[in-house]
Amino acid sequence: MYMFVNFQVFIHSNGLETLYQHVPRKILPNEYGGEAGRLDELHGRYSKAHCIVTDNIHSFSILSDDRSKASSKTIPRHSAI
Secondary structure, eight states: OOOOOOOOOOOOOSOSHHHHHHSOGGGSOGGGTOSSOOHHHHHHHHHHHHHHHHHHHHHHHHHHHHHHHHHHHHSOOOOOO
């Protein structure tokens, strides 16, 4: 099955009013007339969240590696006769 994604690019050259028609102000940084906070604050929050997610993924991969090693030791393998 093929999935098609429709990408559209809008150029907002006459000010930001047309941007607000497509992107809610509550998710835009203050520098773009939004309400989400300053760019440096948003970057700091994103970086911190990214580190947490990355650490969790790494921890999960270690756990799944440990489980695969444990299961291979506990499940006897039958050799072909």
